[in-house]
Amino acid sequence: MKPTTVVDSRGTMCPGPITDLFRAYRNANVGDVIELLATDPGAKSDTDAWAKRSGNEVVAVIDEKDYIRIQIRVVKKGKQ
Amino acid sequence: MNSKDKRNKLVIVCSKGSLDMAYPPLMLATTGAAMGMEVHLYFTFWGINMISKKTIDSLKISPVGNPALPMPNILGMLPGMTSMLTSMMQKKMDKIKMPTIPEMIKTAKESGVKFHACSPTLDMMGLKREDLIPEVDDIIGAATYLDLASEDAITLFV
Numbered sequence: 001m002k003p004t005t006v007v008d009s010r011g012t013m014c015p016g017p018i019t020d021l022f023r024a025y026r027n028a029n030v031g032d033v034i035e036l037l038a039t040d041p042g043a044k045s046d047t048d049a050w051a052k053r054s055g056n057e058v059v060a061v062i063d064e065k066d067y068i069r070i071q072i073r074v075v076k077k078g079k080q
Numbered sequence: 081m082n083s084k085d086k087r088n089k090l091v092i093v094c095s096k097g098s099l100d101m102a103y104p105p106l107m108l109a110t111t112g113a114a115m116g117m118e119v120h121l122y123f124t125f126w127g128i129n130m131i132s133k134k135t136i137d138s139l140k141i142s143p144v145g146n147p148a149l150p151m152p153n154i155l156g157m158l159p160g161m162t163s164m165l166t167s168m169m170q171k172k173m174d175k176i177k178m179p180t181i182p183e184m185i186k187t188a189k190e191s192g193v194k195f196h197a198c199s200p201t202l203d204m205m206g207l208k209r210e211d212l213i214p215e216v217d218d219i220i221g222a223a224t225y226l227d228l229a230s231e232d233a234i235t236l237f238v
Contacts, residue, residue, distance in 0.1 A: 011177055012177060013176055013177070013178060014107060014111065015107050015110045015111040015114065016179075018110075018111055018114045018115075019110055019111075019114055019187055019191065021114070022113070022114035022191065046111075049115070050114065050115050053086075053115040053116055054115065054116050078116050
């Protein structure tokens with residue numbers, strides 16, 4: 001899936017990836033796909049937890065050689 | 081079914097002024113805010129070091145009295161050991177690109193985390209609002225904290 005925005009959070013540790021994702025989410029629209037790049041081993045489970053909490057959807061998780069690519073579809077824009 | 085079982089507020093009391101104890105509340109706070117929670121940090125006693133202009137850039141970690149560190153107290157007591165341990169820890173943080181405490185405070189604030197200072201602690205330390213960093217939202221007392229913590233909140237004491 002071609003993402004609307006790519007957030008490169010490689011090299012950061014918690015809460016880096018989630019904070020970067022959240023920043024992109026605040027500027028995104030419903031229907032957008034945000035792609036998060038991360039090296040933090042906790043990123044996948046954190047993103048799952050974040051998606052569950054915020055009512056959004058993890059649509060793809062791709063393991064690259066040194067990092068992970070997680071695609072999240074914006075389903076719901078919560079109160080900010 | 082609504083999310084009645086999940087609490088939507090995170091309230092953390094920050095009572096410590098050492099470098100190692102400054103990170104956990106800020107990391108949890110920023111993550112909580114990113115997950116859509118209403119987050120409040122309440123700084124009391126030595127936690128004020130984290131939000132005071134004079135001390136925020138020089139938080140330290142002491143090797144004395146901390147069984148988690150491999151240094152015997154008798155060595156840790158020597159002059160210079162606290163500074164040495166603090167710079168060792170800072171080097172480790174820089175290596176993994178962990179942001180500094182002032183940077184984490186800015187990020188937390190940008191994410192919507194509220195910063196509250198404990199009024200009797202400020203009084204005890206002879207500090208005023210102007211001595212605190214601009215991110216501090218207000219100065220409150222225990223009753224305000226308890227009111228914040230009493231409903232729908234995860235409460236943590238650091």
